[in-house]
Amino acid sequence: MSATEEKFSLREVLVSFKSCLVDDDQDVLVEHYLNGWRGLVRFMNSLGTIFSFVSKDAVNKIQIMENYLKGESGERYRTLQSMVEYELSSNLVDLTKRGSHPDSGCRTILRLHRALRWLQLFLDKLRTSSEDSKTSTLCAEAYNASLANYHPWIIRKTATVAFLALPVRNTFFEVMNVGTAEDVVDMLGEAMPYVSNVYDFTQELYSQHNLLDLP
Numbered sequence: 001m002s003a004t005e006e007k008f009s010l011r012e013v014l015v016s017f018k019s020c021l022v023d024d025d026q027d028v029l030v031e032h033y034l035n036g037w038r039g040l041v042r043f044m045n046s047l048g049t050i051f052s053f054v055s056k057d058a059v060n061k062i063q064i065m066e067n068y069l070k071g072e073s074g075e076r077y078r079t080l081q082s083m084v085e086y087e088l089s090s091n092l093v094d095l096t097k098r099g100s101h102p103d104s105g106c107r108t109i110l111r112l113h114r115a116l117r118w119l120q121l122f123l124d125k126l127r128t129s130s131e132d133s134k135t136s137t138l139c140a141e142a143y144n145a146s147l148a149n150y151h152p153w154i155i156r157k158t159a160t161v162a163f164l165a166l167p168v169r170n171t172f173f174e175v176m177n178v179g180t181a182e183d184v185v186d187m188l189g190e191a192m193p194y195v196s197n198v199y200d201f202t203q204e205l206y207s208q209h210n211l212l213d214l215p
C-alpha cells in the first residue's frame, strides 16, 4: 500500500504541519510539509473518484518535490529557505514565463501554498459551522476566496461541480477518524494555528523574494 493509499488520520496531518516548523517558526521542513499533503490526499481519495483530477495534480506536485529531495542537491531542498536561496542563486527558477525550469521547487511549492490557503479557510469554516451546514457550500466559499483566483474557467467550473458531491458534515467528520463531531472540532482548532503558521511563513518568504506570481 502506498503512502497516499493508507487510511486517513487527521492527527497525522496535524502532527506533520506541527513538525514542519523549525527554528522558532522561521523555517519549514519540506519533507514534513509534503507529509501533510500526502495525508490530505489520502483523505481526498477516500471521498471517491470524483476528486481524482485534484488528487492527481497534488500527487504530481508532491512527486516533483520528492524527486528534488532524493536528487543530488537534496540537502538544498531540506527547508523552504534553503530551497529558495539555492534555486534563486543558481538561476533555477523561471521568473516571468515557463521556460527551461518549468517545474522548479519554488513554483511547485507556490501551487501547494495557494492550496494551503484554501485549506486554512475551509478548515476554519468546518470548525465554526453549524451541524446542518452544507460542506459543499463551505468548500466552494473557501475555494472562491482563494485558489479560484488562480484557476482558469474550466477548472473553476469542474471544481464547483465536484464540490456538490461532498458528503454532509457528519459523514465528512467520520472519515477523519477522530471520534465524535466535538472531537473533530477540537482537533481542527488545534491544527489551525500550525497550518496558519506554515502559511504565514511561506507567504512572507515568497513575498520577500518576489516569488508570489511565478508562472
Ligand SMILES: CCCCCCCC/C=C\CCCCCCCC(=O)N[C@@H](COP(=O)(O)O)[C@H](O)/C=C/CCCCCCCCCCCCC
Residues within 6 Å of the ligand: 010, 013, 040, 041, 043, 044, 051, 053, 054, 057, 058, 111, 112, 114, 115, 118, 122, 139, 143, 147, 150, 155, 159, 215
Ligand atoms: C482535514 C481534512 C479536511 C480537508 C481535507 C482536504 C483534502 C484536500 C487535499 C488536497 C487538496 C487539493 C490540493 C490541490 C492542489 C492544487 C494546486 C493547483 O492549483 N494546481 C493547478 C495549477 O497548477 P499548474 O497547472 O500551474 O501546475 C492545476 O491546474 C489544478 C488542477 C486541479 C484542480 C484543483 C482544484 C482545487 C480544488 C481544491 C479543493 C479540493 C476539494 C477536496 C474536498 C475535501
